[in-house]
Amino acid sequence: MSLIVNRRDLDFYLYELLGLESLLDAPRFADYDRDTIDSVLAAAEALATDTFAPLAATLDANEPQFNDGAVTLIPEARKALDAFVDSGFLAAEFDADLGGMQLPSLVNMAMGGMFHCANGPLMSYPFLTAGAANLLNVCGSDALKQTYLPNMLSGRWFGTMCLSETQAGSSLGDIRTRAEPQADGSYHLTGSKMWISGGDHNLAENIIHM
Numbered sequence: 001m002s003l004i005v006n007r008r009d010l011d012f013y014l015y016e017l018l019g020l021e022s023l024l025d026a027p028r029f030a031d032y033d034r035d036t037i038d039s040v041l042a043a044a045e046a047l048a049t050d051t052f053a054p055l056a057a058t059l060d061a062n063e064p065q066f067n068d069g070a071v072t073l074i075p076e077a078r079k080a081l082d083a084f085v086d087s088g089f090l091a092a093e094f095d096a097d098l099g100g101m102q103l104p105s106l107v108n109m110a111m112g113g114m115f116h117c118a119n120g121p122l123m124s125y126p127f128l129t130a131g132a133a134n135l136l137n138v139c140g141s142d143a144l145k146q147t148y149l150p151n152m153l154s155g156r157w158f159g160t161m162c163l164s165e166t167q168a169g170s171s172l173g174d175i176r177t178r179a180e181p182q183a184d185g186s187y188h189l190t191g192s193k194m195w196i197s198g199g200d201h202n203l204a205e206n207i208i209h210m
Contacts (some may be wrong), residue, residue: 002045002049003049003053004045004048004049004053004114004117004118005045005113005114005117007041007045010041010110013110014037014106014107014110015034018106020034020037020104020106020107021033021034023104023106024037024104028102029102029103029104031102032103032104037103037107040101040103040107040111041107041110041111043087044087044089044111044114044115045114047083047084047087047089047115048114048115048117048118048119049118051080051083051084052080052084052115052118052119052122052123053118053119055076055077055080055119055122056118056119056121056122058074058076059073059074059076059077059119059121059122062074064201070200070202071200071201071202072201072202073201073202073203077122077203078202078203080119080122081122081125081126081155081203082155084115084126084155085126085154085155088100088101089111089115089126090126090129090130090153090155091130091153091154092107092108092111093105093108093130093134094133094134094137094153098137098149098150098153099150099153099154100153112127124197124198125158125198125201125203126155126158128158128159128160128161128197128198129152129155129157129158129159129208130159131159131161131210132152132159132160132161132208132210133148133149133152133153133159135210136148136149136152136210137149148208151205151206152208155204156204156205156206157204157205157206157207157208158198158201158203158204158206158207158208159198159207159208159209159210160196160197160198160199160207160208160209160210161196161197161210162193162196162199162209162210163175163193164193164194164195164196165177165191165192165193165194166192166194170195175191176190176191177189177190177191177192177193178190178191193209196209
């Protein structure tokens, strides 16, 4: 029996309660049927079980280190994330023309639940990256998309969410940071952020703070 998911329960929620198969009739998901979705879920469960879960205790025993101005994690973390990216799961919900799998959000959330159960701290890195990339994809200019999305969805660059502020914590109604547009198209930022998960590390070439 799986330690991270009961597939019978998950199948009940996806297919019997939420009607996933009818969603697959939409043109956007024309490449998928139930067998294909089941294969994707099985691949996610296998990677979460075989790679993410065994690493959880090791990461707990080997916390990120801050030495000589740099934050480093153990090499095993990057290897597991490489396997996650190479399997297509980082870009699972994104359009095919962006290199994504164009999976329904419902399936993406089901897969994400498996990885969070297997190793929540490690899953935070691709989870934050996908969230930042999605915001760029929805709200960013074409220039921003061309600059950032390929590198983020390929796992070369990771992302964060800069929400919490010193006087507000994570109460978004109380944040004070302002972005004022400048004549050259840039923005002047005023404010401070804190508690930025994944804000600095050696797992990626660059870190995008959203």
